Amino acid sequence: MHNGGVPEEIEREERLRVSAAAACRLLAAWWELNARDLPWRFGRTTPWGVLVSEVMSQQTQMSRVVPYWESWMAVWPDAAALAVASTAEVITAWGRLGYPRRALRLQECARVVAEEYANELPHTYEELVALPGVGDYTASAVLSFAFGERVAVIDTNIRRVLSRVFLGMESRGGAASRTERELAGRVLPEEMPERDASGSSVIWNQAVMELGATVCTAKAPQCGDCPLRGECAFLAAGLPGLGERRTRPRQRFQGTDRQVRGIILNALRQAAAQAARGVADGRLETGAPGAVPRSQIEQLWPDHVQLDACIASLDEDGLLDMLPDGSLRLPQ
Numbered sequence: 385m386h387n388g389g390v391p392e393e394i395e396r397e398e399r400l401r402v403s404a405a406a407a408c409r410l411l412a413a414w415w416e417l418n419a420r421d422l423p424w425r426f427g428r429t430t431p432w433g434v435l436v437s438e439v440m441s442q443q444t445q446m447s448r449v450v451p452y453w454e455s456w457m458a459v460w461p462d463a464a465a466l467a468v469a470s471t472a473e474v475i476t477a478w479g480r481l482g483y484p485r486r487a488l489r490l491q492e493c494a495r496v497v498a499e500e501y502a503n504e505l506p507h508t509y510e511e512l513v514a515l516p517g518v519g520d521y522t523a524s525a526v527l528s529f530a531f532g533e534r535v536a537v538i539d540t541n542i543r544r545v546l547s548r549v550f551l552g553m554e555s556r557g558g559a560a561s562r563t564e565r566e567l568a569g570r571v572l573p574e575e576m577p578e579r580d581a582s583g584s585s586v587i588w589n590q591a592v593m594e595l596g597a598t599v600c601t602a603k604a605p606q607c608g609d610c611p612l613r614g615e616c617a618f619l620a621a622g623l624p625g626l627g628e629r630r631t632r633p634r635q636r637f638q639g640t641d642r643q644v645r646g647i648i649l650n651a652l653r654q655a656a657a658q659a660a661r662g663v664a665d666g667r668l669e670t671g672a673p674g675a676v677p678r679s680q681i682e683q684l685w686p687d688h689v690q691l692d693a694c695i696a697s698l699d700e701d702g703l704l705d706m707l708p709d710g711s712l713r714l715p716q
Contacts, residue, residue, distance in 0.1 A: 397570075400550060404571040407549060407615050408588055414611035415591035420598075422446060423454060425590075431505040431530035432462050432497070438525045439490050439517065444481055446597070452481055463497035463505075466490070471715035472674070475703060476653050482642070484649060485701050489517030507531055528589045536568040537589040541596025545612075546571065548600060552617030554625050644694040645703075647684050651676055652704060652714045678710035 423429065424437040436456060440449045456477055460466035466474070469491065478487035493516045497505060505526065506512055512523035520538075527533040538560050546567055547555040555564065573588050599606050605626070607619050618624070637643055652674070659674035685691040695712065698704045704712050 400570060403550065403615050407612050408573050410611040410615070411591040411595065412587050415587055415594065419590070419594055420446070422450060429457070430462070431526060433457055434530040435505060435522065435526050436490065438522045439486055440481055442486065443483060449481070452479055462503055463494040464503045466494035467498040471702070472656055475649065475714050476656055482646070484703055486517065488702055492516035493518060505530070509535070528586050532586050534572065534585040536572045537593070538565060538568050539593060542568065542589070542592050544602065545592050545596045545600045548618035549612050549616045552621045641690065641694050641697070644685050644690055645698055648681070648694060648698060649703065651684055652712060656714050675707055675711040675713040681712055
């Protein structure tokens, strides 16, 4: 018991409720003035457009995603359009977004949506997570951002902000802990009447994520510019452990299989684009259209053991075709 007979647990929960309500009001005002004007926000796209933006944004900065998303949606505005595109077109359009397997999974998802859901995204969590390439985060984000459902959205940025503000500690890397998931649910605003839309869970999810991406960053939080500085337990405690443990593990890129796979795919994209220009100009190619000879492939990377392993993994992922003469091209 504590404080005149009030159980300490109840007192903590009440403090959390009051702090969360204050944070909700502050963040809503901040969001209205500071939200980045991304083309899939503010009701300017379809639920399918929201899903595409979320898949593209996985492990990729949103500022890099914008031109790819705009080009992609101009060509394939809905699931049915993407479902009938060629694999080569899809991989080429994905460009340098990274993790190109996501592009093929997105097309698999499009085929299911087009064929089984009459080209309309399903509205339930269970149906969404059953779609190819859609996990817990993406399903929750679509439910919140596209359909306005009250659901906690949990990504790296949101975990970091909530852990710092309400728990006074850094969020660990890896999967979200049970404590982090429970916290996200406990501070999620209840739905308010339409006259007070600032209290909606949709704005809360978007604003917390935006704050984590632009202000409450992993290594150098701009606490002086943060609307939650008066509510933040992490700031009040003196930023304990800041920089000792990254919220997202550092990923080495130079010399990795990711780099080599990207170099190979870039060469195949260039060859496909050159073949397409030749067709448009009425010129005929000798051999398979868009194929890169083995001799050129071997010049892409000096370590041929690693090169061959990356080619094999790209083939296994369905991201290239290996032709009988050893040349490579994008899947047709």
